Structures are given as C-alpha cells and as structure tokens.
C-alpha cells in the first residue's frame with residue numbers, strides 16, 4: 001500500500017478527494033499531507049445543492065489531525081470555490097473539518113475526550129495545543145451541545161446555588177434530578193435568576209413539572225410559585241439543606257460555649273468542631289472515645305448535637321403522618337431547649353414544614369447533593385485557570401450538562 005492510499009483510507013477520504021502527497025519530516029517529528037480533488041470533480045453549491053461549475057481555489061489551509069505515532073500530523077488543501085447562479089461564489093466545505101476549524105473533526109473529538117479527563121492546562125501539555133486552542137474546542141463543543149439540546153423541562157428539577165470565585169458571588173444551577181445533569185446556569189440567586197429559566201417554557205410545559213427540590217431560599221420559592229402551576233405541592237425543601245440549618249445552629253451553640261469555657265480555662269471543646277458536625281456514624285474510629293467522653297460532660301453543645309442528630313430520623317418514615325408526628329415532638333424538644341440558635345432553627349423549619357413534608361410524596365433530594373456535586377467541585381478546582389464567570393459556566397455545561405458535545409465525523413463506510 002502506498003503512503004497516499006494508506007492515509008486516504010485512514011482519513012476516510014471519499015471521491016473526489018484524494019491525497020496528492022505525504023511528507024515525513026523525522027527531524028521535526030511531523031507528517032504533512034496534501035489533499036486535492038480528482039480531475040473532473042463535480043461540485044454542488046453548498047447552499048442549494050445544485051451542480052455548479054468550479055470558480056477557483058482558495059488559499060492553502062492547514063488542519064491539525066490526530067498524530068501519526070509520535071509525529072504531529074497536518075492536512076493541507078486548497079478548498080475549491082464554486083459559482084452558483086443563485087448564491088454567487090461559495091467555498092466547498094472540507095469533509096474532514098468543520099467550517100473555519102484549525103483541527104480535523106477526529107482531532108476535535110480526541111481533544112474533547114482529553115478535556116473531559118483533565119483541566120485545560122493539562123490538555124495543552126498532553127496534546128501540544130495552546131490554551132486558547134484547547135479552550136476554543138471546549139467552548140465550541142458546548143455551543144454545539146446546547147444547539148442540539150432538545151427543548152424540554154425535566155419533570156424533577158432541583159435548584160441549587162454555587163458560589164463562584166470570591167465568596168458572595170453566586171450562580172444558580174437548575175438540574176435535572178433524574179438524569180443528574182445541569183440544565184441551566186444563571187448568574188446570582190435572585191428571583192429573576194430562576195424565573196429566567198422558567199420563562200423559556202410555556203405554562204403547559206411548566207405544568208408538567210412534578211417536583212422542584214431546593215433550599216428554603218425565598219427568591220427561589222417566589223420564582224417557583226410565580227411560574228410553576230401547583231408549586232405549593234411541588235416544592236420540596238431539600239433534606240441536606242434542612243439539616244444544614246440545624247447543623248449551623250448547633251455549631252453556633254458550640255462556638256458560644258467554647259468561648260465561654262475558654263474564659264474559665266476549660267479547653268474541652270477545642271478541636272472538636274468536625275466531630276459535632278459529622279453524622280454520628282462518620283466520626284472516625286480513632287476519635288470515637290474522645291468524642292464519647294466530651295459528649296458525656298453535660299454541655300449545651302451536646303444537647304444541641306442530640307437535637308441535630310435526631311432530626312435525621314425524620315426522613316426515614318414511610319408515612320407522612322408519622323413523619324409529621326415525629327416532627328411535632330422534635331419541634332417541642334428543640335423549642336424547649338433554651339438554646340437560642342436551635343430554637344430559631346426549629347422555628348424556620350416549622351414555618352416551612354408543609355414543603356419539607358412534600359418529600360414523602362416525591363422522595364427527592366437535591367441532585368447536586370448526590371453525585372453531581374463532586375463533578376461541580378472538580379470544575380471549581382479547575383476554575384483557577386478561568387478568566388471569568390462565563391468560562392466557569394461553560395465548563396459546568398461541558399462537564400455536567402449531559403450534552404452531545406462531539407462533531408459528527410463522516411465515515412467511509
């Protein structure tokens with residue numbers, strides 16, 4: 001097999017395209033391949049498909065292709081231009097690359113695969129591309145994926161906020177709780193932020209939403225009530241967020257008490273923060289005895305901790321009536337604890353109890369709390385290389401959007 005035939009087969013070139021020349025430069029670790037059309041080739045207008053005469057050839061262009069062994073490989077061609085009576089002079093597209101691309105379709109696909117596995121800087125090192133080139137591929141892949149994405153609203157939504165870069169700047173993430181994908185990312189966490197997502201859909205489509213898991217965050221509640229028919233039954237205050245309210249109250253009790261003890265020279269609570277915050281079964285083996293001892297010393301923190309831990313049982317009931325009854329007893333206990341942060345947290349939960357109880361109807365929690373979060377965390381870690389907020393959003397879509405990112409490669413079969 002001749003080198004030109006070998007590469008024509010590997011590249012899946014179909015007539016009228018053929019390979020004129022293959023040049024190997026071992027000193028430069030580089031292969032260059034020139035593609036041309038066979039004489040007498042027939043061309044169609046890219047716009048209307050009519051058979052049209054050749055007009056001329058554009059300047060020679062170059063595309064980076066998959067490496068040949070250790071050699072970077074480049075395709076070269078002068079693409080023909082045709083003259084259509086209706087559409088004027090048009091350039092015939094290359095079958096191996098998208099319009100205006102610097103990479104062949106196969107190379108683009110490989111770069112997308114690599115981008116999925118590591119950050120952009122890693123990709124540049126592995127593939128010898130520049131940061132802008134690698135990022136450009138990622139951005140294009142997301143644009144492609146979003147353009148292909150079917151307009152549909154998931155039946156089970158979950159809404160979450162994620163801080164971006166510096167603290168107190170947020171993005172709202174709207175997720176498909178069933179697929180575990182991020183559907184939409186929008187700046188801030190205001191009512192308008194979430195409404196911007198809902199407003200893409202008709203009231204009929206929005207009526208198809210069965211449940212929306214979220215934090216007890218008034219702007220999200222208001223947006224959902226304003227846009228989703230029957231929101232009252234559909235909003236589910238997420239288990240993890242509900243528990244966090246009580247955990248934070250407990251931590252406040254711990255901080256206050258620790259301060260007061262230190263004044264008396266009592267260091268009992270020193271270094272124990274994470275023992276109290278963890279779920280009981282997650283306290284590491286080697287610290288169990290220590291934790292047991294400090295718990296047994298009749299501290300306010302210990303009482304707050306018991307109240308926090310006991311709330312977890314709420315989500316284990318089969319029947320909502322039993323859970324509601326359990327909450328009533330828990331609420332009585334919490335509000336009589338004489339621990340102000342705990343009393344306040346209990347009151348917050350009480351105010352929202354009807355939509356905490358909707359859990360038993362829908363049995364859903366936040367998608368980002370389960371699995372998706374680790375992916376988003378990874379994107380955030382990669383985000384140190386991102387220059388702005390738009391980059392962050394693009395990366396979330398790329399890694400978490402469940403999009404069809406790849407260019408369609410023409411095959412010879």
Ligand SMILES: [Zn+2]
Pocket residue numbers: 045046047048049050084085086087088
């Ligand atoms: Zn035409």
